[in-house]
Amino acid sequence: MAGPTHVYRRGAAYWWRRRVPKALIAKFGCPELRFSLRTHIRRDAAHRAARLRLVTDLAFGAMEQAVLDGARLTPEGMKAVVDDLVRAELDAAERARALAPPRGPEGVAAAVSEETRRQAALRDALAQNRYDSVMAPVEAALRRAGLAFDPHSDDGRILLRLAGRALVGVHGVNALREQGIYEEDACAPPPAAEAARARAAQPVAPAAPVPIGSSAAASAASASPAAAGAIPIGEAARLLIEEKSKSQSWRLNMRRKYDASLRLFIEANGDLPLCRVTTAMGHEFRELLMRLPRNHGKSARDRRAVHEIAEALDEEEMDKVEAHELQFNAGEIDRKTLELRKDQCRIARLGPTTVNLHVDRIKAVFDEAIGKELFAGRNPMIGVRLGKREQKNLRKSLPPATRLPWGRERIQRLFGSSVFVGGLPDGHPCAADPLFWAPLAAAHMGLREEEILQTQVHDVEPVDAVPCWRIRPGPGKTLKTDNAERDVPLQRVLIEAGFLELVEALKREGAFWLFPEIDRGAASNRFSDLFSKRFRTYRVNEGLYDRQRDFHALRKDFNVALREAGVYWAARRRLLGHALDDVTDERYDPEGESMKVRKEYVDRVDHGLKAVRRDGKVVIVVA
DSSP: OOOOTTEEEETTEEEEEEEOOGGGHHHHTSSEEEEEOOOSOHHHHHHHHHHHHHHHHHHHHHHHHHHHHTSSOOHHHHHHHHHHHHHHHHHHHHHHHHHSOOOOHHHHHHHHHHHHHHHHHHHHHHHTTOOHHHHHHHHHHHHHHTOOOOTTSHHHHHHHHHHHHHHHHHHHHHHHHHTTOOGGGGSOHHHHHHHHHHHHTSOOOOOOOOOTTSHHHHHHHHHSGGGGTOSBHHHHHHHHHHHHTTSHHHHHHTHHHHHHHHHHHHHHHOSOBGGGOOHHHHHHHHHHHHHSBTTTTSOSSOOOOHHHHHHHHHHHHHHHHHHHHHHHHTTSSOHHHHHHHHHHHOOOBOOHHHHHHHHHHHHHHHHHHHHTTSOOSOOTTTTTSOOHHHHHHHHHTSOOOOOOOOHHHHHHHHTTSHHHHHOEETTOGGGOOHHHHHHHHHHHHOOOHHHHHTOBGGGEEEETTEEEEEEOOBTTBOOSSGGGOEEEEOOHHHHHTTHHHHHHHHHHHTOOBSSTTOOOOTTTSOTHHHHHHHHHHHHHHTTOOOTTOOSTHHHHHHHHHHHHTTOOHHHHHHHHTOOOOOHHHHHHOSSOSOHHHHHHHHHTOOOSEEEEEETTEEEEEEO
């Protein structure tokens, strides 16, 4: 017998879930309805689900008919939308004036001049039948009215033009209000809209131009609506990114991440003025992030909107679960198999750490805007990030994602695979294959992937008579942090494999890069972009792929090997390029151990491997 429709089990209780028809998603504000049935008894859950289905059938039918009946905007409906738009725009500007700091005559003149400029720009746009600048406020007014909007339809274009004419009047009214003139405030909202249009016909004396950089210009800037949050979030983010990008390290490591977070937020909510972003929007953004796939943004081929991606994933997961529940109800599988398969149906979503990082970056945009007096008020993203308990619960529902050390057995399998067993020509420049040397350096010396791949030939040289791999900033090179700058002695396995002979051969050839075949990728302009894909493909082909054990995880094995060999924690942090965070070692021993001692520490790293030379080739074997 088939089981109850739309019912699924979460923990001990049954839940009910039903998709909202696409035409009604805007009305409901969500793609699905989800409720706890507050029972662990299947029969009770079935009865309650049947009642919910009946009620939602009736509700969906009535609302779909209402949407069809109201699909075309009447002239009265258009007037109501335009009146609401005028009211909202005037209220937002008035709020900005109320929250702005005191200003002098120059500030008043600058504000009036700005409104006059916007009014003239809007008139030019209307003359050229361009409605881009009107689109956002119209969409906001229609959302408040719960109406659909097609800007390319006849109704849409008529509405956009009416809104444009009204906004010309709004700028005229704002120009007067900037001078303290409030003649039209006694009118009710609909007449106010007409008054705005009437005022638009009255000329406003242009203000004298204010020199950029003068105190008057600064006063005008602080008095503008931007001071209360009229600046769009995209522009606010641009200012933050522009400021932070003065640091090369931030530009290389963080700019791409901030761009991604901003792109997600704007795609979900639009490029809203800061003053219109609410905490509720922040929570909705967080919930949307939690529904996105773990690999979101890593493929340029998927051009669907984020909401579409989340909905498609939810539907795919629900369909799989319902199929297994049908098998269970038909007696084809037992309960333990059902629960196992339901767990296997779960699609990996963004983890709690990633979700919080996206939220934190949007919060940072508001913090920067508040600091620059571009936004007045409480940061709407405060309290949005997942708390510790929420993170813990979310991790329980997701497949494991923590990066783990490879471990001795897996490392020996890696270095026993084809590239390392097949060997390289002994000491010749063509032997500079990063697929051979990079994993060796990461596992035995703790070097980062980018540090290895960007190495220039002159970076390998003696320090205090000890051959070292020198991690230094410079032309064509970047470091993750300031602490990453260090000298790491060459480990004995790399020396046995002929690494020094390789470097000398490359120098004789006049080579500049240690791995000349590696180029920067287009994604983030890093050497690791393309190599990471190559290393992943290699692991898949060799049967070594494990999503929790990637290239960077080899640094964990280096740290574990040092710790098990009794190396002091501060020495491990120096070799790995981490901050010490300890006054005694950082202040009283800034240089740390001598290079000979570091060499002895590095040589303690033992994964049970050694390099041997056979028939003119270097191969890695288990010791």
